[in-house]
Amino acid sequence: MAHYDRWLDRQAGPVVRPYALTGGRTAPAGDTVLDLITVVVASGHRPVTPRPPGFGPEHRRLLRLCREPVTVADLAADVDLPLGVVRILLSDLIQEKLITVQPRMATRPQTSYNLLQEVLDGLRSL
Amino acid sequence: MGSARSDSAPDGHVPAAGTPDDGPAATGDAPLNPFKILVAGGFGVGKTTMVSAISEIRPLRTEEAITEVSIGVDDITDVGGKTTTTVAMDFGRITIGSRITLYLFGTPGQDRFWFMWDDLSYGALGAVVMADTRRLIDCFPAVDYFERRSLPFIIAINVFDGSPRYEPDDIRVALDLEHDVPILLCDARKRSSVKEVLITLVEYVLANPSGVATPVASTAAEVSVAAPRP
Numbered sequence: 001m002a003h004y005d006r007w008l009d010r011q012a013g014p015v016v017r018p019y020a021l022t023g024g025r026t027a028p029a030g031d032t033v034l035d036l037i038t039v040v041v042a043s044g045h046r047p048v049t050p051r052p053p054g055f056g057p058e059h060r061r062l063l064r065l066c067r068e069p070v071t072v073a074d075l076a077a078d079v080d081l082p083l084g085v086v087r088i089l090l091s092d093l094i095q096e097k098l099i100t101v102q103p104r105m106a107t108r109p110q111t112s113y114n115l116l117q118e119v120l121d122g123l124r125s126l
Numbered sequence: 127m128g129s130a131r132s133d134s135a136p137d138g139h140v141p142a143a144g145t146p147d148d149g150p151a152a153t154g155d156a157p158l159n160p161f162k163i164l165v166a167g168g169f170g171v172g173k174t175t176m177v178s179a180i181s182e183i184r185p186l187r188t189e190e191a192i193t194e195v196s197i198g199v200d201d202i203t204d205v206g207g208k209t210t211t212t213v214a215m216d217f218g219r220i221t222i223g224s225r226i227t228l229y230l231f232g233t234p235g236q237d238r239f240w241f242m243w244d245d246l247s248y249g250a251l252g253a254v255v256m257a258d259t260r261r262l263i264d265c266f267p268a269v270d271y272f273e274r275r276s277l278p279f280i281i282a283i284n285v286f287d288g289s290p291r292y293e294p295d296d297i298r299v300a301l302d303l304e305h306d307v308p309i310l311l312c313d314a315r316k317r318s319s320v321k322e323v324l325i326t327l328v329e330y331v332l333a334n335p336s337g338v339a340t341p342v343a344s345t346a347a348e349v350s351v352a353a354p355r356p
Binding site: 018019033035036037039069070071073074076077080082083084085102104113115116117118119120122123124126 | 186248
C-alpha cells in the first residue's frame, strides 16, 4: 500500500504523459495559427455522435471552457496542460467545427489607435 | 509547479458541469481584445517579480521540442522520437474595462529557450526589457532580438539595493540604443513602479507611428525616469 501511494503522489509526475492525450501527435491539425492570445469560442455546433476517434475528456473540458470567448493561454492555465498539448486539442475542435477563432483586431501594425488609447487610460486608472 | 495530469478519471467519466452533454451555448459575440506585452531580460533580473507585482500570475507551461544543446541540461522526455522539455512561463493578466485584457508574458531567462521567443513575440504590442546594472550584458540578447524584429521596447532598470546607479544616458550608450528608446529606473516589487513602466511602454508605442495604424504626431519621446522611492 505504502509503495502504491508513493507512485500516486503528485511528485511522481504525470499520470498520463501529456502527449498521450493527443494520440502522440506533436503538431496541431490544420493550418490555423493559435498563438498565446488567439481568442477561440464555441461555434454552437453540437459534437457529432458517435464522436470522432480520439475525442476525449480533455476535448470536452476545453469545449466547455470555450462557451465564452477565451484566449489559448488562459485555456492552458485553466486545464493545467502544456501549451503545445492544448494547441493540438484545440486544433481538433477547430477541425470538427466545434470552435472558431475570433479575428484579431489588435495585432500590429493594424492596431487600432483607439483601443491602444483605452489600454493607456486603463493602466493609468489602475 | 503542478504536474501534468488529467483531472478526468481514467474511465473517461467527466464531472457534471451544468449541462448533461457537451452542448456549448455559444455566446460568441462579446468582443475580447487581448493585448500582449513581453517582459524580457536576463535570468534573475526580476521578471517574475514584475509580472506578479501588477497582475494575477497564472500557471502556464509548455513542452517544446529542444535542440541537442539542451540535452543533459534539461529534464527531457522522449515523445514519439521527438525530444521535449517543459518550460514554465510567467503569465499575468490585467483586465482593463469590460473589453480589453492585457497579458504579460515573461520570457524564459535562459539562452537555451530562444526557440520560444518567436512564438511569444508574435502579435505583441511591445516589450519591457529588464536590466540589472550589475549585469547589464544579460539584457543584450533581448535588445538585439527586439531591434531586429522592430518590436517596440523600453528598458526598465530594476534597481537592486547596492547596485551601482547610472544615469539613463550612460545606459543608453552602454546598450547602444536609439535616442528615443525610453529608459526608466523601476522597482519591480512595487505595483506603482511597474504600472509606470507599462504606461511608458504603451505611450511609446502610441508615439511610434510604425506601431499603430493611425499615425499620430510623434514627438521624440523623452527619457523619463520613474525614480523608485526608497
